[in-house]
Amino acid sequence: xxxxxxADILLPKAxxxxxxxxxxxxxxxxxxxxxxxxxxxxxxxNAPSTLDLILPxxxxxxxxxxxxxxxxxxxxxxxxxxxxxxEYKDCFVLTKRTQADGRLRAGLVGCIDLEMYDYNKGSSSxxxxxxxxxxxxxxxxxxxxxxxxxxxxxxxxxxxxxxNTVIEPLLEKQLTDVYDFPLMxxxxxxxxxxxxxxxxxxxxxxxxELAQRTxxxxxxxxxxxxGDGNHSLATAKECYEQKxxxxxxxxxxxxxxxxxxxxxxxxxxxxxxIHRVVNDINTDDLLEKMNAAGFSQNENGxxxxxxxxxxxxxxxxxxxxxxxxxxxxLQTFLDEYLKNNGGRIDYIHGEDVVRExxxxxxxxxxxxxAMKKEELFPTVIKDGALPRKTFSMGHAxxxxxxxxxxxxxxx
Numbered sequence: 581x582x583x584x585x586x587a588d589i590l591l592p593k594a595x596x597x598x599x600x601x602x603x604x605x606x607x608x609x610x611x612x613x614x615x616x617x618x619x620x621x622x623x624x625x626n627a628p629s630t631l632d633l634i635l636p637x638x639x640x641x642x643x644x645x646x647x648x649x650x651x652x653x654x655x656x657x658x659x660x661x662x663x664x665x666x667e668y669k670d671c672f673v674l675t676k677r678t679q680a681d682g683r684l685r686a687g688l689v690g691c692i693d694l695e696m697y698d699y700n701k702g703s704s705s706x707x708x709x710x711x712x713x714x715x716x717x718x719x720x721x722x723x724x725x726x727x728x729x730x731x732x733x734x735x736x737x738x739x740x741x742x743x744n745t746v747i748e749p750l751l752e753k754q755l756t757d758v759y760d761f762p763l764m765x766x767x768x769x770x771x772x773x774x775x776x777x778x779x780x781x782x783x784x785x786x787x788x789e790l791a792q793r794t795x796x797x798x799x800x801x802x803x804x805x806x807g808d809g810n811h812s813l814a815t816a817k818e819c820y821e822q823k824x825x826x827x828x829x830x831x832x833x834x835x836x837x838x839x840x841x842x843x844x845x846x847x848x849x850x851x852x853x854i855h856r857v858v859n860d861i862n863t864d865d866l867l868e869k870m871n872a873a874g875f876s877q878n879e880n881g882x883x884x885x886x887x888x889x890x891x892x893x894x895x896x897x898x899x900x901x902x903x904x905x906x907x908x909x910l911q912t913f914l915d916e917y918l919k920n921n922g923g924r925i926d927y928i929h930g931e932d933v934v935r936e937x938x939x940x941x942x943x944x945x946x947x948x949x950a951m952k953k954e955e956l957f958p959t960v961i962k963d964g965a966l967p968r969k970t971f972s973m974g975h976a977x978x979x980x981x982x983x984x985x986x987x988x989x990x991x
Contacts, residue, residue, distance in 0.1 A: 582787045582803060583696035583706045584737075584841060586780055589673055589689065590665040590730070590985040591758055591772075592628070597664065599761035601627040603770065603981045606734030606808065607634045610976060614638050616765070623764060628664060630982035633732055635724055649724050656730045665985070671776035672783060673758065674750045675840060677848075678769040679978045685848035686747050688775070688783065689984050691836040692737065692804070694817045699810060701964040706791075707737065707804040710956065711966045713814050721815035726822070729989045734980045735809035735839040736973075739790065740957045742845050746786045753779055759983065766977045772984075800961045804841065807973055808980060813837055830989045838986045844953050851971040853907075853950040854927050855934045858914065859943050861923035863889055866944055869921075873913050874900055883909055888938040888945035903967070904959040907948050911967035914946075927969040 592602055601624045610616040617636045624631050632655040635648055659665070673689040697707035725731070739746060755773035762769050775783065791803050806813065816837040823831040842849065858866070867889060871877070881897025883906040888894075901909045918925060928934050931947055938945040951959075951971045959966060 582784070582791050583693045584787060584804065584839075585691050585693065585784070585836070586670045586672055586776075587689070587691040587836070587838060587986055589668045589671060589838070590987070591668065591673075591983070592664055593666045597628040599759055599983075600764055601625075601629050603761070603763060603767075603983050604629060604631045604634070605765065605767060605977070605981050606979045607636045608734070608809070608811075609979050611637050620765065628659065630732055630985075633659070633730065633985070634982060640720055645720075646723075652724065653728055656728055660729060660987075668758070668774050668776070670780075671774050672780055673984055674747070674755060674773045674775050675983075676751075676771040676773075677978075678771075679848055680766050680768045680975070681978075683848035685842060685846050685978075686751060687736070687840040687842040688747050688750070689733070689772075689838065689840045691986075692735075692813065692839045694813075694820045694835055694837055697804075697813060697817055699806075699814050699817070703964070704801060706801050707813075708802055708806065708960055709810045709814070709965050710738075710806045710960055711810065711968050711970060713810060713965075717811045718815050718818055721811060722818050722822075725815055725819050725988075729987060729991075730985045731816070731838055731988045732982045732985045733809070733812070733838040733840065734982060735813050735837065736807040736980050737804045737839050737841045738807045738844045738956070739787075739804060739841050740794065740845075741790055741843045744843065744845070746783060746790060747841070747843050749786075750775060750779065750783070755779070763981050767981055768978065770981060770983065798958070798961055802957060802961055805844075805957060805960055807842065809839075813839065833988050833990065838984060840980060844956060849953070849973060851951050851953060851956075851973060852929065853948045854929060854969045854972055855931065855948055856910070856914065856946040857926045857928050857934055857937045857943060858918070858946075859924045859926070859940070861918075861921065861942055861944065863942060863944055865921065866917065869917060870896070870913070874898065875913070885910060885949065886947040888935060888947070891939065893947075904962045905951060905955065905966065905970065907951070907970050908959075908963060908967045910946060910948070929972060 675687040698705040699709040699713040760771040820834040879895040883898040934945040
């Protein structure tokens, strides 16, 4: 049995809401752009919307956060009592997301068993974090979820299914459509269909077979690797553990978290590198210590990257890596260097941005190769978790939009 199962899924009744206003992007996007979220609020107005049911993280540290959380819980209760939802029992939802670039990303919404998820480094659970989980980010999110009657997922979990056996066969089935609408703010388009009965059982069988192939290949139980929303899943885990210890009547519902699984090998998924820029350091000293650490100025290493020092680009090779990925070996070195010598590190998308930032004095940039998809699962198995900011999985407007919901309290 795998950690992913069918769920009782809530969706707005047909015609009950304007779905384009109902669905908003994941709360952890545009955290430095309050104007984006103001524009969303202006567009939604007083229409029913998931914007009423989530806390955009741009507001997480703002005054009045607790009142926002109270309003969210009240809105959830009001939406439940108003009869806005239809409940689809014991099923999955097949999602067909057309991204802004026109490519189709298929996914499957269901429940993750939190008993089979462990985000700690060195975990051997079926469901694992791909990057380090920051414990300090969990308590504020627990305050949001702990007393909420509903959950709405922006969690996206990857499966390593190169033969397309789990999700893709559903695209050829005659399924019952439950929504089909354009997404706001350059989000593309979203369509969904219910997967139940024999079709749902076929998914579970395919997952069991994928788990067997995975174990035979790696002698490891890793089947689900976090793509987006790891801190949200970690929050769900913490809420479950607290309710379990308290023998809460909600504990059994809290044991599961609604999430979307996506095939790592979807052509619509691309991993983009996240580069590093280090500021406020002595560049000569950094270069000397890089050389002492075995980073040679050539491109003949087992791992290779480019550094921008005093405006010049220099190739470096690593003969004896300490991590499965170039970014891991470099990050380990940089963490130690900054701890001992001071300085500041930024994580940057786009090589041109790095080059521009490196025109500043006392600054060094590191251009890193993009991680290959096929490296993700082996690296998590070998290293436990990737370094923070290892890769980006698509642009902000292509991240998951809220649509489905699930009851997580009794009554």
